[in-house]
Amino acid sequence: MDSANINSFHCIPYRYGARCCCAKPDITATTVPAGRYARLVLATDGMWDVLNPHRVLQVMSHIREPLTAARKLTVAAYHRRIATKTKDDDISVIVVDINYNDRPANMKQMKSFCGCCLS
Numbered sequence: 503m504d505s506a507n508i509n510s511f512h513c514i515p516y517r518y519g520a521r522c523c524c525a526k527p528d529i530t531a532t533t534v535p536a537g538r539y540a541r542l543v544l545a546t547d548g549m550w551d552v553l554n555p556h557r558v559l560q561v562m563s564h565i566r567e568p569l570t571a572a573r574k575l576t577v578a579a580y581h582r583r584i585a586t587k588t589k590d591d592d593i594s595v596i597v598v599d600i601n602y603n604d605r606p607a608n609m610k611q612m613k614s615f616c617g618c619c620l621s
Contacts, residue, residue: 540600541568548593549579552586566605568597 534540543558553561553575561578565571572595579593599605 534600536601537604538601539604539606541571542598542600543575544596544598545575545579546592546594548583548591549575549595551591552579552582552588562597568599572597 532540532542541562543562549558557578558575561574562571565574575595575597576593579595582588583591583593
């Protein structure tokens with residue numbers, strides 16, 4: 503499958519038909535000091551449309567493992583979409599721990615995280 507750059511966005515044609523899927527990502531740059539723990543949440547708008555940053559922090563506050571946090575956020579977003587009868591959308595979540603060995607013993611000490619939307 504060939505891809506093309508259209509208006510600076512990377513576009514991948516659909517397998518069937520001539521339509522093009524163009525990604526327009528939200529990009530945020532954040533500096534994490536050496537030796538400081540940080541948690542990065544990369545998620546599609548399917549999660550961010552229904553979970554605000556405060557709710558994301560609540561869901562993750564007691565979870566130490568990034569994979570478990572990603573799964574919990576996916577499930578929370580799915581249930582929120584159903585409860586609010588929000589239109590169907592994909593929900594993809596990746597949680598990355600930076601300086602993993604420096605994470606707090608009690609994850610409730612985590613006061614913030616870096617969040618990015620993957621369109």
